[in-house]
Amino acid sequence: MQTKKINKVFLEALKEAYRGVISSDQNSTPKSTRILVAEKIKATFELINYQIKGSENLPYESGSIFIYNHLLNHQYLTVDTNFQLTLDSHFISSKILYTYYGITGERVVRYPLPEETNHKAYYDALDYTKVYSKAFTAPQTSKEKIKAAHENFRIKTTENLNKQKGLVFSPEGNSYTTENSPGPFKKGIFRLAASLKKQPYIVPLIMSGFDKLPSEAIYKCEIMPAFKMSDYGINSPDHPEMENVIQTINNQYKVWVKALAKKDVYFKDEIEILKKRVNAKKNSENLVVFYGSSSIRLWKSLETDFPTLNVLNLGFGGAYIDSLIHYFETLFTFKAPKAIVLYLGGNDLNLGYSAEKIVEMIKGFITTIRCKFPNTLVFNISIKPSIERIEKMETIRKINGLMQDFSDQQKDLFQVDFYKKMMKDGQVKNEFLLRDGLHLNNEGYKVLKDILQASFSQASI
Template sequence: MCSKTIVKRDQTFLKALKKSYKKIMKISHGAGFLEVRRKSAKLIKKAFDPLKVEIRGSEHLPKDQKIIFIYNHLHNHPYFTVGKTFQITLDSHFISSKILYKYYKNPGTRVVRFSLPEEEEHRRYYNKFNFIRVFAKDFTPIGFTKKQIRATNEEFYNKAVNELENNTNLVFSPEGSSYYTDESPGTFRKGIFKLAASFKKQPLIVPIVLVNFDKLPSEHSFKCEIKPPFRLSEYGVDSPASDKMEEAIEKIQRNYAHWINELKKDNINFEREIGILKQKIEQKKNKKDLVVFYGSSTIRLWKNMALDFPDWNTLNLGFGGAFIHSMDHYFESLFEDLNPKSIILYLGGNDLTLGLSAQKIGAAIADLIKKIHAKFPKSKIYSIAIKPSIERAEQLEKICSINSLVQNLSTSLSYFQQIEFYEHLIEKKEIKKEYLLQDGLHLNSKGYELLHSLVRKKLEQ
């Protein structure tokens, strides 16, 4: 089956995939395809959850639907065969379940190749989903004429347009075939881009970058990065016949090659982001009376920080996904040539994903605060309370406990204050969604307006 040793993690994942496959195959013909899609999304999400797949860039997800999600299509590892010969495509199922269903409550419509005559399992499985079907490279039945293929392609356009006009998201790989991570991406074809360009108001295209879905999860981490959405008009493409179309597709494909390469070599040590922060520090000419913001994505994504604090000399040292231990690890190297007047922290939120107790997270925050004070005894230190979020709704009690522990430090440490934030984002135990992005985790512009006002009040005291 495969030469490498299969470990329990892989076996558990395969077992969950087989369970999903069997349950879908048992659904009666009378069931609606939307029910099938939702059931599949729930089952596949459950299969992926224990793997803790790294998903970056959820802050880029648009609020509205009618979106085209494109992705680089990867092979499956041969071990993950759920039928006699059939494999569930891990990457597209992952996107439908862990991104679309999770954030939009709708798995969307995928574009799937037609089954070959001998692929009975493939045909029976995908017929239940009512996805849009197309002919794929190397998967066209013998005897089909070019006229038949053209007619099918026209049907694809009509169905895809109808889905988008009904505010349903599309999931599509522009390559028309799958590849290994090290070969990805393949050549992008025009179809989906011509479709997008045919709309008077072009739909947003959201690139999803995937690596390692062709490998065993016990040996390589599955990774996914959601890139900022774009419209083809940004590339000068205003119609399907635009003479800028080929150039645009080539550029998008080159971007993908770069993104995949970056995601492959990135690791949990945040080396790339730390390198960018060090460049930012070097380029900061005025380092007098600095107010340094240091923390995870809540800091990193504060794009208008300089405009929000015109009377302060601010420096944003946020890096996405930061844990307390990673902030501790990089503190000395980042702050080596700095002497900040104030340091504003946001930390602890990502540590909730590590399964640590509130006491351990609170203690780690306290240790870092004391470490910062030891280096900068004259600096004022603030910590923004961990915010509630839809993404971490099941851990609100733990978040409250951590915030309480950190708040208690204010009474014993004269140089430290916590900036209350949690209570402003929750009312009657309900999270105020109007302050969050579509991913239910990161702040939107309204959320940053609120945070700005709270931080400003502290700095003005």
């Protein structure tokens, strides 16, 4: 789509989501209205380029606090007179909480000024918890009213977390450009988390680019590992180290935001890390190289799972088949390995490719491997089923079937059928997956290890 056109199309979709809320039927409940806007916003972001990284870090508990660095909106993306939909928080509600937990989450918004009628109409329909913001508080507002609002925030937030509703919250209380983000963190949400009998997880969401037009930037969100305040030794809201811990988190956020803003979509940073890993590998005899996307990258127990093999993990997250082909010569600088274990094709489903096209690309890559290493055994792990890609299951089955047929005709190519072990009675076994419904958990890797071990034995490795 043309550069200028994508901005216009994106804005029109935002306006449609906005109109859907303020024109909702009087009988609509806040819950149904939240779902309506989540679905519309989710579809809106599909119109542009965005990235979500680190979904494997999402905790299983939906009753977590999802903190984020709040970014300004570009002025062009104004949906009504003096009103904008905050892109980052709406992205989190729709693309993170609604997608992975089936909830829209609770939000905390500021009370509007008297003249902000559009702001009031929109957030009244969604019935989010409101607090007063210093920069947006009418002069006549009494201290008692402000204090009562903050107490109501504490009560409602505690209640919602206990009900596993999840809370989307920016600790800054203000918004910034990506370059100046994050601002100083306020204590409130961290003190609240520390005060609860069962401390909730705090999930850091790093946001970048949402202050730009879609034509100017890729909107990025990286999910970092969740933590509890008790992980820092904080078990009460009045702990003497509270301010120091918050400052530590704030400083870490600055590093994360800067790194995410610089990250490119061509995996250069990850490839540099893998090149160092290759160079650090002293023993290249009888190497068994695992090469592919996140299912390889996240296999932390690879060496202990195969203690008798000389393994090397060269996985990088989000890799497409083209990416793996592109960096093959860059990474495979050692002598011919004994075997190469591949996991690829899953991410290419998101590009809208047909099963036949993906299979042809995999075949082409295997030919590339054969040209460089004619005597190396190749094990291709079938694309696993996942809840995240439930709508693409038929395509996944077709790819796996075609690859099995191809493998049966090839010497030294082994198709590893992981798909069947991940299914039961036509349903995906979610006990083998992380909260994101896509990546494997420890139990999933145990299953994959056993299947691969059987294939290795068959090939006399």
